[in-house]
Amino acid sequence: MDLEREFEQTVAADHRVEPRDWMPDGYRATLVRQIAQHAHSEIIGMQPEGNWISRAPSLRRKAILLAKVQDEAGHGLYLYAAAETLGADREELTEKLIAGRQKYSSIFNYPTLTYADVGVIGWLVDGAAICNQVPLCRTSYGPYARAMIRVCKEESFHQRQGYELLMTMMSGTEQQRALVQESVDRWWWPSLMMFGPPDAESSNTEQSMLWRIKRHTNDELRQRFVDMSVPQAAKLGVTLPDPHLVWNAERGHHDFGEIDWTEFWQVVKGAGPCNAQRVEHRRKAHEDGAWVREAATAYARKKEQAA
Amino acid sequence: MDNAYDGLTDAGEEKHWAFGTGFTAALAGVGRDIPAVDRDSLTAYCLMLGDDALVYSQRLAEWCSRAPELEEDVALANIALDLLGQARLLLSRAAEVEDAGRDEDALAYLRDERQFRNVRLVELDCGPGPGGDFGTTIARLLVFSTWRLAVFQRLVGSADPVLAAVAAKGVKELAYHRDHAAQWVLRLAGGTEYSRERIVAGLDKVWAFTEELFATHPIEAELDGVAVDPAAARAEFDQVIDTVLSAAGLERPRTTQVAALAGQAGRDGIHTEAMGYLLAELQHIARSMPGAVW
Numbered sequence: 001m002d003l004e005r006e007f008e009q010t011v012a013a014d015h016r017v018e019p020r021d022w023m024p025d026g027y028r029a030t031l032v033r034q035i036a037q038h039a040h041s042e043i044i045g046m047q048p049e050g051n052w053i054s055r056a057p058s059l060r061r062k063a064i065l066l067a068k069v070q071d072e073a074g075h076g077l078y079l080y081a082a083a084e085t086l087g088a089d090r091e092e093l094t095e096k097l098i099a100g101r102q103k104y105s106s107i108f109n110y111p112t113l114t115y116a117d118v119g120v121i122g123w124l125v126d127g128a129a130i131c132n133q134v135p136l137c138r139t140s141y142g143p144y145a146r147a148m149i150r151v152c153k154e155e156s157f158h159q160r161q162g163y164e165l166l167m168t169m170m171s172g173t174e175q176q177r178a179l180v181q182e183s184v185d186r187w188w189w190p191s192l193m194m195f196g197p198p199d200a201e202s203s204n205t206e207q208s209m210l211w212r213i214k215r216h217t218n219d220e221l222r223q224r225f226v227d228m229s230v231p232q233a234a235k236l237g238v239t240l241p242d243p244h245l246v247w248n249a250e251r252g253h254h255d256f257g258e259i260d261w262t263e264f265w266q267v268v269k270g271a272g273p274c275n276a277q278r279v280e281h282r283r284k285a286h287e288d289g290a291w292v293r294e295a296a297t298a299y300a301r302k303k304e305q306a307a
Numbered sequence: 308m309d310n311a312y313d314g315l316t317d318a319g320e321e322k323h324w325a326f327g328t329g330f331t332a333a334l335a336g337v338g339r340d341i342p343a344v345d346r347d348s349l350t351a352y353c354l355m356l357g358d359d360a361l362v363y364s365q366r367l368a369e370w371c372s373r374a375p376e377l378e379e380d381v382a383l384a385n386i387a388l389d390l391l392g393q394a395r396l397l398l399s400r401a402a403e404v405e406d407a408g409r410d411e412d413a414l415a416y417l418r419d420e421r422q423f424r425n426v427r428l429v430e431l432d433c434g435p436g437p438g439g440d441f442g443t444t445i446a447r448l449l450v451f452s453t454w455r456l457a458v459f460q461r462l463v464g465s466a467d468p469v470l471a472a473v474a475a476k477g478v479k480e481l482a483y484h485r486d487h488a489a490q491w492v493l494r495l496a497g498g499t500e501y502s503r504e505r506i507v508a509g510l511d512k513v514w515a516f517t518e519e520l521f522a523t524h525p526i527e528a529e530l531d532g533v534a535v536d537p538a539a540a541r542a543e544f545d546q547v548i549d550t551v552l553s554a555a556g557l558e559r560p561r562t563t564q565v566a567a568l569a570g571q572a573g574r575d576g577i578h579t580e581a582m583g584y585l586l587a588e589l590q591h592i593a594r595s596m597p598g599a600v601w
Contacts, residue, residue, distance in 0.1 A: 043372075043377070046371065046372040046380075047372050050371045050372045053368050053371055054365060054368065054369065054588045054589060055588055055589070055591055055592050056592075057416070057592040057593045057596070057599070057601045058412045058416075058593070058601040059361075059391065059394070059395050059398075059411050059412055059415055060395075060601075061601050062368075062391060063388060063391050063392065063395070066368055066371065066384055066387060066388055066391065067384075067388055069371050069372070069384065070371070070380070070381055070384035070385065070388070073371075073372075073377050073380040073381045073384070074381055076377055077377050077378070077381070080377075115592055165601075168600055168601060169599075169600070169601075171600060172598075172599050172600040172601075173596070173598050173599050173600075175596060175599070176596070176599050176600070281372065281373075284373075285372065285373045285374065285375075285435075288373070288375070288435070288440075289374065289375025289376060289379075289441065290375075291375075291499070291501055291502060291505070292375035292376070292379075292441050292495070292502065293375055293376060294498065294499055294501075294502070295494055295495050295498025295499050295501075295502030296376075296494050296498060297498075298497075298498045298499050298502075299493070299494040299497045299498040302497060
């Protein structure tokens with residue numbers, strides 16, 4: 001049986017493709033791109049929330065936030081490791097990120113302006129990430145699927161912590177409730193954009209669905225997220241900033257307003273509020289640490305030679 | 308698996324589910340008896356040990372997203388979390404002994420600089436800020452964790468059951484912190500010419516604050532059997548540091564010690580100029596929103 005047929009049968013039967021299996025070049029390239037972008041998103045995503053660690057308003061919140069940002073570094077590590085099983089190299093992927101040749105989730109190009117943003121990122125941004133990522137636990141490439149199971153468990157925990165922070169703030173002062181609402185107003189639309197362009201304009205969706213890398217379309221996942229968020233917002237006592245948001249009994253889903261795709265493409269193309277800042281922060285950390293990595297490599301080499 | 312978020316809206320009336328259920332408190336089952344010593348002194352001693360951990364944790368967390376390698380981002384955050392955990396237990400104990408209606412957050416966020424009793428070593432900017440770099444950071448981690456481990460090993464026998472339990476938990480954490488620092492001292496000293504320069508410069512900088520670590524404070528002397536006299540930890544500290552430095556082929560630094568001010572230093576609330584900025588950042592939201600709940 002030829003290799004390509006074997007691959008197609010594996011994927012069609014919902015079995016996992018493993019690192020040593022034959023796979024089409026396009027499949028490998030698509031996965032490297034997607035996993036690298038995902039890893040970069042975890043690492044860049046440390047910045048907006050990391051911005052508040054030093055100022056967290058209680059010691060319990062500080063511990064929760066620091067642990068969460070640490071988890072993101074851990075997720076980045078598993079994902080770079082999954083990409084390395086496909087022949088990619090972490091150092092090279094980082095160079096591509098810094099050079100602007102590989103992307104990360106655009107949501108992290110928005111600024112965190114108040115402590116409420118820590119909660120709203122947990123609730124909405126991690127919530128949207130979970131909608132996107134839970135299906136990836138069954139994605140066709142084995143190492144990616146297995147990494148995603150662990151990532152999703154931790155993301156789900158983060159989402160609850162974020163929501164719990166917001167619940168607590170809503171039970172506090174008038175000023176705190178206003179901060180939560182203002183933050184929801186800023187993050188709601190960018191969160192909906194996290195699912196990517198509408199299906200009609202999504203260039204990668206069709207092939208990725210066929211290869212079972214992707215299991216649902218952008219619009220399906222976006223709808224699921226909206227349906228999930230509406231009752232949570234009601235319970236929290238905040239208003240989602242969309243006058244067109246309404247239950248449609250016929251569809252069994254919420255209808256919602258038109259996303260500002262001009263803004264979406266603007267941020268994707270690099271002109272968001274924080275694109276330059278986020279990449280510069282990562283570049284600086286990478287370059288400032290170069291001498292430390294060189295020292296570790298040199299030391300390991302000397303040890304090896306001595307042995 | 309498709310509904311990892313099921314139940315999120317129906318979590319019942321449990322308001323704090325994040326850490327609310329299914330977790331055992333760090334000191335579950337430990338007696339809370341307060342030994343028959345002066346309460347103000349015991350409160351102050353808990354603050355000394357707690358403030359060391361809190362302020363150092365604040366400094367270490369500055370590395371988060373700025374470390375030379377992802378593994379190091381994880382490791383330094385982990386050490387900062389361990390110390391934050393120690394700080395919370397110790398500040399809570401201080402509040403309990405003080406019995407004046409304050410809690411860990413009132414102590415962390417609403418005290419002024421002069422009321423903080425940490426040693427000055429922990430408040431210095433040793434990087435990633437302009438005051439240092441990864442070499443200085445590792446040098447401080449080696450000095451601090453070697454010192455604190457030697458103190459905590461003795462604190463395990465404290466007549467205060469809470470301090471003894473905090474120490475018993477802490478020695479495991481600190482042994483890992485010390486090992487992590489020692490491994491990096493070896494790598495930096497034996498890596499490249501430049502990395503060797505950086506660790507030597509880092510050790511020189513932090514060494515200036517070591518004498519303060521071993522100066523017996525009157526409160527430590529008074530709380531015999533409850534507190535540890537840090538002078539008693541000196542021999543072990545010297546031995547461990549000499550072992551690490553000799554394995555790394557480094558000399559012990561001979562930096563001039565930074566003087567106390569009229570005999571007073573960190574333990575008495577006399578700090579360096581860096582401390583005010585650190586507290587301003589740590590305390591700003593909590594102080595600017597009185598009455599808020601977090």
